[in-house]
């Protein structure tokens with residue numbers, strides 16, 4: 213990983229960025245991060261958060277934050293809001309979503325029956341595509357064997373499962389953050405991202421962001437990514453000095469400086 217100051221970045225027009233522990237810091241959105249989103253927008257650099265957070269949260273982000281759009285639930289959809297109109301692009305129709313919700317309800321039953329101490333996440337009611345099982349946000353932390361068992365239950369039902377720092381998220385369908393990023397660029401920004409790497413960048417913090425780190429030529433990690441370095445096959449090309457939101461603000465300031 214090269215240091216951030218070696219990133220030229222003068223032609224970057226779009227920034228895709230993870231939210232938790234990248235834009236946020238210890239579960240909060242610091243004023244400096246929020247201010248940086250406004251500064252980037254004012255300079256003509258458009259930000260698109262890419263997150264595992266649920267549809268309900270993303271609705272608010274698309275409306276309230278100074279962003280071009282938001283990709284949520286690990287790539288299941290994007291929302292963009294402009295001229296008093298909310299545009300919602302879903303990976304599946306509402307009929308397919310209803311079918312998948314029924315299948316996820318069976319997994320939920322199985323997990324709660326077989327893994328004592330696990331709970332459905334507090335933000336589940338905001339979700340449209342995945343089932344999030346809490347193993348340490350609002351419940352006492354579970355052991356790693358219990359977490360692995362939750363993952364196995366999802367997989368036995370034919371679902372994908374991904375472990376974050378607080379939840380196991382599981383869903384049906386072959387999509388991820390990167391595939392929806394490519395859709396967003398094609399549908400909303402009017403370019404094929406494969407041939408336009410110079411104008412885009414991605415900033416993230418953890419193994420969940422590996423596909424994005426690997427694909428984007430201008431991929432940037434905030435410093436906390438170093439904690440996962442040994443577990444990751446694909447690392448960001450550039451690294452910030454600051455962790456979490458401090459890193460995001462450092463990255464934004466670097467882009468603004470190079471643009472001037």
Ligand SMILES: [Mg+2]
Pocket residue numbers: 230231232233234416417418
């Ligand atoms: Mg994160």
